[in-house]
Ligand SMILES: NC(=O)C1=CN([C@@H]2O[C@H](COP(=O)(O)OP(=O)(O)OC[C@H]3O[C@@H](n4cnc5c(N)ncnc54)[C@H](O)[C@@H]3O)[C@@H](O)[C@H]2O)C=CC1
């Protein structure tokens with residue numbers, strides 16, 4: 001298996017020395033774009049102060065893009081990136097960055113207090129395929145880490161966003177147009193930890209009034225950052241192989257259909273969910289998606305750009321995972337309740353992926369200066 005992010009060796013035995021102080025600056029607080037929205041949240045700042053946001057696990061596939069989006073909206077100093085790995089110089093220069101181990105409660109408390117955090121976006125996790133490689137670690141990071149995040153958010157009255165996944169469903173779930181509420185008996189530790197996160201978040205919401213928000217994402221495809229050990233990673237790898245003129249070996253069968261989404265849609269859905277007024281949220285956990293395709297279909301779409309791309313299929317253990325996941329996701333409730341709309345379909349995603357990879361110099365085999373790749377010392 002080809003994994004990018006293995007910080008496995010670095011995740012245990014950590015220190016709690018986690019602070020660097022930065023001075024906050026101004027920004028504009030977006031509230032909502034939705035008709036009929038009534039702002040009731042205690043985190044809408046009527047005096048115009050922007051929320052101050054902490055992102056955990058921010059050096060993964062989704063974190064730096066989200067930090068850029070939120071910094072644009074709320075100001076550079078109001079979004080604190082954190083992770084347990086060393087950031088690239090570019091990340092370090094882009095705004096506040098601190099060490100934060102999700103397993104170290106005191107470290108998290110110190111950050112929330114020192115930076116006066118209002119919102120927490122909790123990204124730290126081991127994804128589906130890598131989680132199966134180290135179940136005890138996945139339990140610690142995904143479950144114990146989540147417990148810390150819930151308690152922290154309750155203690156400091158934070159609005160908290162925790163992503164879930166199509167992987168929170170399993171072989172007993174309806175796989176075509178999987179709805180928000182359906183049987184969830186996942187067969188990976190990743191899926192089990194995400195069902196736990198959904199349920200615990202909803203429990204804290206009903207019991208303690210915690211402002212918990214959660215979206216179930218499909219496989220996310222991005223050009224700027226590499227995925228970190230998931231089952232859907234093939235749909236990113238194909239772009240890198242095609243543009244580098246390499247043979248693409250797919251670890252899933254050509255007919256394996258899975259829901260997918262381009263990163264810009266994913267991050268926008270997250271932000272829209274974060275700012276949706278309470279009265280529009282009919283539930284705390286929503287499915288979102290943009291498209292569904294098979295390896296054969298993405299190969300055909302990529303071959304429109306690179307007709308000479310050579311492809312072979314060698315299913316591995318990830319096939320067993322994919323075979324238990326939804327094929328097509330029903331996100332009609334998110335579309336109805338808070339106006340979710342995707343922008344990118346398969347052809348337009350291929351266009352933007354290739355133009356971004358070309359701009360990043362990947363065509364000439366110049367590897368992306370990805371934080372996690374740097375962290376591995378490669
Ligand atoms: N990328 C995708 O396709 C999807 C992602 N998600 C969810 O979105 C979130 C972010 O995903 P990605 O960015 O793709 O994940 P990723 O694997 O790329 O990044 C996870 C980050 O968590 C960090 N981390 C690991 N252990 C930690 C610890 N003890 N303390 C603090 N940080 C730690 C890692 O260093 C890494 O940077 C995850 O919760 C994932 O389950 C959900 C569905 C799809």
Ligand SMILES: CC(=O)[C@H](N)C(=O)O
Nearest residue numbers: 127128165230231232
């Ligand atoms: C869909 C996900 O949650 C992730 N990309 C994975 O494949 O594990």
